[in-house]
Amino acid sequence: MADDFRTTEVGERYAQALFDLAEEKGVLDAVRADLRSLRAAWLESADLRRLATSPLLAADDQVKGLVAIAAKAKFSAVTQNFLGLLAQNGRARDLTAVIAAFEALYAKKTGLVAAEVVSAQALTAAQLKTIQTTLRTTLGKDPELTTRVDPAILGGLKVKVGSKLFDASLKTKLDQMKFALKRA
Structure with missing residues (x-):
């Protein structure tokens, strides 16, 4: 891949x-x-x-x-x-x-905290600043952001900090709904 x-x-x-x-x-x-x-x-x-x-x-x-x-x-x-x-x-x-x-x-x-942000479309400077501020508050440090566009996630964001992944992508939410409907 x-x-x-x-x-x-x-x-x-x-x-x-x-x-x-x-x-x-x-x-x-x-x-x-x-x-x-x-x-x-x-x-x-x-x-x-x-x-x-x-x-x-x-x-x-x-x-x-x-x-x-x-x-x-x-x-x-x-x-x-x-x-x-x-x-x-x-x-x-x-x-x-x-x-x-x-x-x-x-x-x-170096004590650096790296965060990767994946979005379906390129993020604006304002959106990146909001993400940076939120991560700074959460982590207590300024993270070094890298961004990547992945249209396959459809919408929302995936944020990876170290080994932790926060997945708020539309694709994941749809997959979760599909799984829940299959079990019902």
Whole structure:
């Protein structure tokens, strides 16, 4: 799935290695920014997803492709080398898990609270500000918001903070009604 950013054991191991190296080199924020850009590109580009996940592509081709993308995007040398190593080791398909695990490590180290907001349509600045204010009140901290549009939810919102998901989407409500009607 294009937007499946969940940690895995392999992703956590690679993310820890990248995190430690970035911290040692003093480029932690730069690597995080690179990975956030890469995450956005992953969500937008079917070609990038195919490059990283296709079993038909040789590891050498994945290395060349990912390093070229990283160089074109002007990612830090640490990120560029890491992406090359990931592909060389046949783990390019684990990129989303690495990104998710890296974000978790970064949040733990910095005390950052990240929240993902999914809506059926792009949110206005006023709506985002309301969500930010509500989350600040609820969490006691300023969350870092990322937004994503998913027309499949039909309406409403899904808000994920850490492992907690608040699902007020129209699709979920309709599914719950359908389930309740089947049981009646």
